[in-house]
Amino acid sequence: MVDLYVYYKVPQANAARLEPPVRALLARLAADTGISGQLKRRPESKDGVQTWMEVFPGVDASFSALLESYAREAGIAGLIDGPRRAEVFVEFTCA
Numbered sequence: 001m002v003d004l005y006v007y008y009k010v011p012q013a014n015a016a017r018l019e020p021p022v023r024a025l026l027a028r029l030a031a032d033t034g035i036s037g038q039l040k041r042r043p044e045s046k047d048g049v050q051t052w053m054e055v056f057p058g059v060d061a062s063f064s065a066l067l068e069s070y071a072r073e074a075g076i077a078g079l080i081d082g083p084r085r086a087e088v089f090v091e092f093t094c095a
Contacts, residue, residue: 001058001059001060001090002058002059002060002061002088002089002090003055003056003057003058003059003088003089003090004055004056004059004063004064004067004086004087004088005053005054005055005056005086005087005088005089006053006054006056006067006084006085006086006087007051007052007053007054007084007085007087008051008052008076008080008081008082008083008084008085009049009050009051009052009080009081009082010041010049010050010051010052010079010080010081011048011049011050011080011081012045012048012049012050013048014079014080015050017079018052018076018079018080019039021074021075021076021079022039022052022054022074022076023039024074025070025071025074025076026038026039026054028070029056029066029067029070032066033063033066035056035058035059035063037054037055037056038054038055038056039052039053039054040052040053040054040055041053049081054067064086068084071084
């Protein structure tokens with residue numbers, strides 16, 4: 001299992017329109033998979049652009065493809081600036 005972080009740039013002018021479909025995406029994922037994602041954003045904007053992040057702890061390798069499929073269906077790409085970028089992190093233990 002991994003923790004998945006997906007971040008993207010959002011023009012401030014699109015933020016109010018983008019939040020409802022992203023929240024609906026998170027609700028759909030929770031209903032379909034039992035995985036509760038979180039929506040976060042940087043506290044500051046730069047040049048009229050916000051950075052948003054979706055956080056999904058403890059997911060398996062197939063989750064990312066499902067997430068991106070749902071994001072396409074939600075039309076998120078039309079409201080963001082650039083791609084959705086994913087980073088994966090794992091827990092570690094010290095020896």
